[in-house]
Amino acid sequence: GAVVSQHPSWVICKSGTSVKIECRSLDFQATTMFWYRQFPKQSLMLMATSNEGSKATYEQGVEKDKFLINHASLTLSTLTVTSAHPEDSSFYICSAEGGLNTEAFFGQGTRLTVV
């Protein structure tokens, strides 16, 4: 099946710094990429949807100035957590899909710990 590579798999950063997470579709063009956040033992919460070349659509309650999403190409989307705080510590997962009624392929996730 298709592969989505997410990097890094884990990161520890100091409070106040910014962290960038990359999501790449390795063998297909992803028209849409999604970013999710998952708290321990809970479901994934959609943060934002991004289409290549356009601004991301953020879900209600997600601060777009804090979680910057860039989808510059059909194979790469990035999520930057700016001025990270301990409450931003979470598991972030991206997914990519090639079109409607196709399955979404997920990255392996990034465990962010802000200390």
Add this chain to the structure above:
Amino acid sequence: SQQGEEDPQALSIQEGENATMNCSYKTSINNLQWYRQNSGRGLVHLILIRSNEREKHSGRLRVTLDTSKKSSSLLITASRAADTASYFCATVPLYNTDKLIFGTGTRLQVFP
């Protein structure tokens, strides 16, 4: 919230038994998907069922969809210890096909 709900939240069974998980959702859908997640890992797609389908099989997996009740079920037959994971349903809304909305998940533990 648009998030769907799954039950049970947790399920423990012995190897060889069948496991059934249920998913309910709130809005009309284009399709419904089931995913598996091993602890701390990304999700793996299991099966997709379209709104005009009622049942689908894939290996030991059987998925049903009842759009009148806005519910779906995932049946894993002859479970194995390796099936231990969290299972999530996710829906693509009919009128907003850019989204994939996840249910709350079921944690399945299969004892050898």
